[in-house]
Amino acid sequence: xxxxxxxxxxxxxxxxxxxxxxxxxxxxxxxxxxxxxxxxxxxxxxxxxxxxxxxxxxxxxxxxxxxxxxxxxxxxxxxxxxxxxxxxxxxxxxxxxxxxxxxxxxxxxxxxxxxxxxxxxxxxxxxxxxxxxxxxxxxxxxxxxxxxxxxxxxxxxxxxxxxxxxxxxxxxxxxxxxxxxxxxxxxxxxxxxxxxxxxxxxxxxxxxxxxxxxxxxxxxxxxxxxxxxxxxxxxxxxxxxxxxxxxxxxxxxxxxxxxxxxxxxxxxxxxxxxxxxxxxxxxxxxxxxxxxxxxxxxxxxxxxxxxxxxxxxxxxxxxxxxxxxxxxxxxxxxxxxxxxxxxxxxxxxxxxxxxxxxxxxxxxxxxxxxxxxxxxxxxxxxxxxxxxxxxxxx
Amino acid sequence: xxxxxxxxxxxxxxxxxxxxxxxxxxxxxxxxxxxxxxxxxxxxxxxxxxxxxxxxxxxxxxxxxxxxxxxxxxxxxxxxxxxxxxxxxxxxxxxxxxxxxxxxxxxxxxxxxxxxxxxxxxxxxxxxxxxxxxxxxxxxxxxxxxxxxxxxxxxxxxxxxxxxxxxxxxxxxxxxxxxxxxxxxxxxxxxxxxxxxxxxxxxxxxxxxxxxxxxxxxxxxxxxxxxxxxxxxxxxxxxxxxxxxxxxxxxxxxxxxxxxxxxxxxxxxxxxxxxxxxxxxxxxxxxxxxxxxxxxxxxxxxx
Numbered sequence: 001x002x003x004x005x006x007x008x009x010x011x012x013x014x015x016x017x018x019x020x021x022x023x024x025x026x027x028x029x030x031x032x033x034x035x036x037x038x039x040x041x042x043x044x045x046x047x048x049x050x051x052x053x054x055x056x057x058x059x060x061x062x063x064x065x066x067x068x069x070x071x072x073x074x075x076x077x078x079x080x081x082x083x084x085x086x087x088x089x090x091x092x093x094x095x096x097x098x099x100x101x102x103x104x105x106x107x108x109x110x111x112x113x114x115x116x117x118x119x120x121x122x123x124x125x126x127x128x129x130x131x132x133x134x135x136x137x138x139x140x141x142x143x144x145x146x147x148x149x150x151x152x153x154x155x156x157x158x159x160x161x162x163x164x165x166x167x168x169x170x171x172x173x174x175x176x177x178x179x180x181x182x183x184x185x186x187x188x189x190x191x192x193x194x195x196x197x198x199x200x201x202x203x204x205x206x207x208x209x210x211x212x213x214x215x216x217x218x219x220x221x222x223x224x225x226x227x228x229x230x231x232x233x234x235x236x237x238x239x240x241x242x243x244x245x246x247x248x249x250x251x252x253x254x255x256x257x258x259x260x261x262x263x264x265x266x267x268x269x270x271x272x273x274x275x276x277x278x279x280x281x282x283x284x285x286x287x288x289x290x291x292x293x294x295x296x297x298x299x300x301x302x303x304x305x306x307x308x309x310x311x312x313x314x315x316x317x318x319x320x321x322x323x324x325x326x327x328x329x330x331x332x333x334x335x336x337x338x339x340x341x342x343x344x345x346x347x348x349x350x351x352x353x354x355x356x357x358x359x360x361x362x363x364x365x366x367x368x369x370x371x372x373x374x375x376x377x378x379x380x381x382x383x384x385x386x387x388x389x390x391x392x393x394x
Numbered sequence: 395x396x397x398x399x400x401x402x403x404x405x406x407x408x409x410x411x412x413x414x415x416x417x418x419x420x421x422x423x424x425x426x427x428x429x430x431x432x433x434x435x436x437x438x439x440x441x442x443x444x445x446x447x448x449x450x451x452x453x454x455x456x457x458x459x460x461x462x463x464x465x466x467x468x469x470x471x472x473x474x475x476x477x478x479x480x481x482x483x484x485x486x487x488x489x490x491x492x493x494x495x496x497x498x499x500x501x502x503x504x505x506x507x508x509x510x511x512x513x514x515x516x517x518x519x520x521x522x523x524x525x526x527x528x529x530x531x532x533x534x535x536x537x538x539x540x541x542x543x544x545x546x547x548x549x550x551x552x553x554x555x556x557x558x559x560x561x562x563x564x565x566x567x568x569x570x571x572x573x574x575x576x577x578x579x580x581x582x583x584x585x586x587x588x589x590x591x592x593x594x595x596x597x598x599x600x601x602x603x604x605x606x607x608x609x610x611x612x613x614x615x616x617x618x619x620x621x622x623x624x625x626x627x628x629x630x631x632x633x634x635x636x637x638x639x640x641x642x643x644x645x646x647x648x649x650x651x652x653x654x655x656x657x658x659x660x661x662x663x664x665x666x667x668x669x670x671x672x673x674x675x676x677x678x679x680x681x682x683x684x685x686x687x688x689x690x691x692x693x694x695x696x697x
Contacts, residue, residue, distance in 0.1 A: 003495050024524075049584070056457040057478075063452060063519035064478065067589050067683055077602065079584030080688060081487060082478040084451070086458040092475055096487050103493035105400050105486075105582060105610075129457045134419075238496070240444070242464050242474035249465065266471060378461045382474055 003102045005223025005392055008094075008233040008357075010040025011350035016183035016214040016338035019118035025060060026072035028215045029114055032343075033073045036110070036217035041229075044074035047219070048106035052082045053093030053113040055342035055377075058126050061119045066112075073112050073217070086130070087290065089113070090216070090345025091240075091375025091384030097220045098235050107225060113216045113343030123211050130378070132246070144208065146379045148200035150258050151295040155202065157259035158302075158310045160295060162202060166193035167316050168294035169206050169336065175323060176333025178362035183212045183338035202295075209292035214340035216347045223392055233353035236370075237275030237387035241266035245381055258380060261296075264303040267383035268374070272305070275387040277370075280305040284387075285368040286328050286355045287321075288348040290375040292335040301329075304372065304385075323365070331355070331363040345375025349386055356390040400582060400610065402489045403575020404694070405499065405566040406435025407665040412559035412653050415509040420454065423562045424505050425466035431501065431564035432468075435574060442566065443497035444473030446488035448481035448504040448657040452516045468501045480624065480680040481563070482660030482690035486582045492567050499568045506656030508558035513654060520684050526590060533684050536590065537628055540685045543592035551628040556654035563661045565668075577668050579694045580675070581611025587687030597629065597637035599689035600681050604638050611675060611693035615639045618693075619674035622646045624663035625655070626681055638679070646670075657682070660690055671696055 012035025014020065020028055037044065050073060052066035062068050066075075066082045085092045090113045097109040117123050124142040131137050154160040170190055176182035188206060196206040226232035243263035250256040268280070277283050287304065291297035301312035306327055315321050321329035330336075332351045335344050352373035354360040360368075369390040376383050408430035410416060416423055428445075432438060445467045451459045460467065460476050467474070473491070477483045481504035488502040514532070521527040521536075531539075534551070541549040568574050583606030587599040608615060621644050626634060635642040648655075648663065655662055660680030667676050674695065681689040 056451055058451070058457060061519070062522055063516060064683070064688075067520065067586070067688060068522045070586060070589050075586050076588050077585060079486075079603075079606075080479075080586040081483045081584070083476065083487075084458075084478050085474065085476050086461060096475060096490070099487065099490040099494045099496055102496075103400050103490040105490055105493070126457050129455075130461050132462050133455065240473040240475070241471060242469040244464050244470050245462055263471075378458060381461060381464065 004104060006098045006101045006235040007221055007223055007226035008353040009042060009219045009221050009226060009229060010036050011218050011353050012036030012039055013181050013216040013347060013350060014214045015181055016212040016340055018211060020213040025065065025116050026069040028116065029069045029112060030072040032215035032217040033112060036219050040219035042219050047078060047108050047110045049079040049100060049109050050075045051093045051097045051109060051111045052080060053089045053111060053342055053346055054115060055084055055086055055089045056126060059115055059117050059120050065114065073110060085382045086377030087341055088345055088375040088377030088382040088384050089342040090347065091349065093346055094218060094220060094349045094386060095238055095240055095384055098238055101220060101222055108221045111218045111220060111346060113346035115340035115342040116213045117211045117341065118213045144203060145200045147293045148203045151202050154259045154295055154299060157257060159313060160298060162194060164298055164313050164316045165207050165294040166190035168297050169193045171322050172330055172334050172336045175331050175363060176337035179332045182333040183210050203293065207294045209335045209339035212338050212340040214338065214343055216343045216350055218346065218350050231357040233356045233388040234392045235386060236389045236393065237271035239267035239270030239385040241383050243381050245378065260299050261303050261380045263381065264300060264374065264376065264383045268304045268385040271385040271387045277387065281327060284327060284370050284372050286331060286365040286371045288332065288352045288371065288373045289329055290335055290345055290348050292339055294336065297329065328365050331365055345384065348373040348375060352388045356388050400489060400493045401570035401578055401580045402492045403568040403570055403572050404577040404579065404668055405437060405568045405574040406431050407565035407668055408434055409563045409662050409665050411561035412650065412655055414559065416560035420507055421463050421466040423507065424463055424503060427562035427564040428466060428468050428501055428503050431566050435566040437566060439468055442468060442499045442501050445469035445501040445503060446475040446484045446491065448477050448479060448484040450478060450657055453506065453511045453513060453656055455511060467503055473497065479657065479688060480660040480682045480690055481657050482680045482692055485579065485661060485664060485692055486584060486690065488567050489579055489582060492569055499566060501564055502567055502661065503564035504658040504661045505562040506658040507560050508654060508656060509560050513558060534628065537685045540592055540596050544595055554652055556627060557652050559653040559655055561655045561658045561662055563658050563665055565661065565665055575697055577694055577696050579692050581607040581693035583607030583610065583691040585689050590684060596685055599687050600679055601637045603689040603691040604677055604679050607677065607691035607693045613675045613693060617675055618644065618677050619672045620644055620646050620676045622663045622667040622676060622678045624659035624678065624680035626686060627651050664692060667694060
């Protein structure tokens with residue numbers, strides 16, 4: 001069955017900061033949405049449905065924040081669906097919108113991503129409640145300590161070192177200097193990373209992401225509409241996969257190792273298959289990966305098929321993923337320099353769209369025609385992948 | 395270019411509850427519903443491509459409530475989507491995944507375990523913190539005020555409170571042309587009203603959602619055999635029927651109209667409508683929010 005093609009017409013985002021105290025939450029949404037509408041040359045009246053992507057509502061402190069913000073994105077009288085898959089929320093938003101369009105239900109869908117983490121006193125306290133309430137919450141595991149365990153396993157599994165992690169941090173912070181919307185604008189050295197405060201061994205402060213307030217929005221449409229536009233990013237392939245959560249569920253599972261996020265590989269493979277990509281390292285021009293910790297980015301190189309098994313660290317050592325390399329990863333600076341959680345995956349998606357439309361400004365990868373955007377939620381659990389192209393399928 | 399039809403099939407379904415308390419942990423409850431729906435469809439977990447669910451973090455008491463539930467919802471190594479709306483929204487998104495050809499079969503599920511939660515503590519948090527929350531309004535009071543503003547006279551919509559219930563519900567959606575389909579969902583609609591804006595007609599979103607679903611299905615309200623109503627307990631039958639343009643006698647309310655099923659209400663009503671085996675197109679409507687402003691509707695018919 002041939003289905004309706006889907007394309008991104010435009011992307012808008014806010015400036016990301018620790019606290020956007022200068023605006024209220026609906027105003028933050030308005031800022032992103034009005035930029036997306038302008039960027040896509042679309043009027044609100046042309047929008048048929050809205051997908052609102054925001055992760056735990058305890059961050060905003062308002063139950064069902066999409067309804068509070070409805071006037072800010074012109075949702076009155078329109079279908080409104082909120083998606084939430086943890087950190088993958090911003091990836092699930094455009095995925096849901098794509099299905100709504102390609103099924104023929106709606107032609108133009110606005111996707112809005114929001115998170116205002118500054119309203120929460122301690123984000124990690126929120127994250128302790130994602131775990132099983134009977135067996136695990138009392139352990140006070142949180143995202144940082146969980147990822148630290150993953151990093152220590154990666155050191156054993158494929159030889160990850162603090163040098164690799166520091167090089168990733170420096171690369172991403174350098175890239176962010178070219179992105180005016182990034183939260184952290186700071187030139188750092190590998191020594192700065194190694195001297196930064198230790199959070200949970202081997203993770204240090206400069207291996208991790210900031211807490212950010214921010215919103216993002218994309219306008220997506222049918223291919224028929226997009227063909228009339230001077231620029232559009234075409235959705236060539238989508239993937240989505242979930243993994244089990246409990247460590248006990250993986251015992252004696254030879255395919256499973258926390259060093260390499262296998263559900264990211266499953267998700268990416270779906271997207272590659274749909275897009276007809278056989279050799280992602282050679283065919284992709286740029287990757288916007290959702291990696292809020294430097295050690296995770298290295299693992300994703302392998303999961304995304306950019307490096308052979310156990311060889312992700314070689315991409316760091318050769319500089320292949322820098323702006324000057326053959327496969328730049330997060331030219332925007334990525335999650336490590338701005339992380340409004342529920343919006344973060346949508347930012348990756350929007351940045352990938354900008355790249356293939358040739359409109360990424362100072363962080364544009366020359367000649368980018370095929371891009372991958374990912375998102376991750378839970379503890380190595382929910383993954384989305386999207387392949388975007390500068391041209392529709394022939 | 396072939397435009398796919400948003401028509402999808404229902405291969406099986408199961409509702410557990412509603413009951414004051416369904417014993418067991420949340421994941422066991424959901425597992426029982428999803429596996430019973432698969433049994434009802436004559437399918438196994440290997441036959442489905444993923445899961446789409448409707449769930450509330452705050453009512454489940456976890457920041458990402460679906461995180462610990464991958465096994466029981468059936469999404470391990472498959473696609474997973476979650477909506478935070480009434481479960482008819484999960485039907486809509488799940489149907490889009492099937493109708494687009496991205497999935498051949500999908501579990502759509504929802505749950506509400508209010509025996510472990512206090513919805514009266516959660517729902518007022520939908521009021522924004524600066525201007526409204528300090529007023530301490532219960533959502534029912536908000537609805538009364540909206541109805542009063544609309545009618546120009548003080549209106550108390552109902553003097554009975556909602557009663558918390560536990561429920562877990564799942565259905566298996568398949569492609570519209572699948573031989574497994576025992577019923578079809580042929581129309582989808584949704585609409586949203588303004589946030590806390592007095593004077594706006596309360597039932598406008600429900601009417602708009604129902605109209606959109608009927609339009610997509612290619613049926614008029616005169617063609618409908620029944621209208622199954624999820625939630626909306628505080629709106630009387632005459633007002634709802636008048637808004638939808640149907641006879642009051644066509645409305646089918648749940649056996650316990652005052653049961654609060656949370657996000658699971660819509661899918662529960664859809665599954666009950668499926669079980670009823672009514673001939674002809676059937677409309678299912680639901681609405682959530684501080685005054686029913688987030689409305690969804692589907693039109694279904696038996697195969």
